[in-house]
Amino acid sequence: MKLIIGNKNYSSWSLRGWLAVKQSGLHFDELTVPIMGEEWDRLKHDMGEVQPSSGKVPILWDGDTVVWDSLAILEFCADKVGRERFWPKDETARGMARAMVAEMHSGYQSLRRELPMNIRRRVELPGLSEATRDDIVRILTLWAEARARHGSAGPYLFGTFGAADIFYAPVVTRFQTYGIGVPGFAQAYIEAICEHDWMREWIGAAEEEDWVIEQYEVMA
Template structure:
C-alpha cells in the first residue's frame, strides 16, 4: 500500500497537494502526519522515511519507490492510474493545464510568503501588499482563461476536479483565510474548491490538531 508522509494539516500547503493527489488517484494509502518545526523536527526529518527528500514533506512511498514534491507525486500517480484521473484528455486543455500547474509550482512567491496557509483562521481583510496584488491579478487572469476556454458548465478550471485544482487548492485557502480581494467568478471557483468533500475533510482534521506554529497564527505584516 502507498504511504504518504505529510506535515501539519493546518499549515502545510504542499502536504495538502500531495494528499489531494492521493485522494484523486483512488488508490488506498496510509497517511502519516508529522508535526513540522517542533523540538524534534531536525531529528525526525533525518529519519530514513523522510531523509530521501532532504527532510521535506510530502513524501510518497510505494514499496521501495519514493517520490517527493507535490507535482512529482501527481505525475507519479497519474502514471500509476493510467493517465486518466489528473489531466484533461484534450491536448490543448492538457497543455494549458500543465502550464498553469507549473506556474503555480514555481511562482506566486509573494502571495505564498506573505500569506502562509492556515486553514484554521479567518483574519480581518486588509489591503494586500502591492506585490501580492500583482500576483493576484496574474492568478485571476489565468483562472479566467481556463474557465472560459475549458471550464464548461462545471465549477472547476478544466471542468472536472483535477491536477490543476489540486495545485491551486492552497491558494484558495489563503484567499479565504485573509479575505483577499477576489472577483466574483474567481470567488465562485474558490468556493467550489473549498467546498469539495476532500477539502472539507482536510480542514476538519486540521481543526483537531493540537500543534501550533506561532508565525502562521498572525495576520501578515504591512
C-alpha cells in the same frame, strides 16, 4: 503506499500531495508529522539516506520507491492509474493545465510569503504589497481563462476536478483566510473547491489540530 504530510493547517504542499494521492484512487496510509517539532527532526534524520531533499513534505512511500515533492507525487500517481484522471483529454486544455500547474509550483513567491496558509485563521489585512497584488491578479486571470475556455463540463478550472485544482486548492484557502475579494466567477470556484468532499475532510482535520506554529500566527 504511505504518505507523510505536515500539519494540515499550515502545509500547503502537503495538501497538494494528499489531494493527488486521493485523486489516484489508490489506497494509502497517512502519517501526519508536526513540522518544526522533535518528531519532525527525527524523521528528517531517518529520511536522510533515501531522500536527498530531506526535510520536506509531502513524501510518498510505495514499496522501495520514495517520491518527494508534490508535483512528482502527482505525476507518479498519474503514471500508475492513467494520466487522464489528472489532466484534461483535450490537448489545448491539457497544455494550459500543465502550464498553470508549473507556474503555481515555481511561482507566486510574494503571495506565499505574505499570505502563508493558515486554514483556522481569519485576518483582515490593512493592505498588500504590490507584488502580492500582482500575484493575485495573475491567478484570477488564469482562473478566468481556464473556466471560460475549458470549464463548461463542471465547476472546476477545466470542468472536472484535476491537477490544476489540486495545485491551486491552497490558494483558495489563503483567499478565505485573508478575506481577499474576488469576482463572482472566482467566488463560485472557491465555493466548489471548499465543498469538495476531500477538501471538507482536510479542512475539518485542520480545524481540529492542536499544533500551533507561532511564526505563522503572528504574521499579517
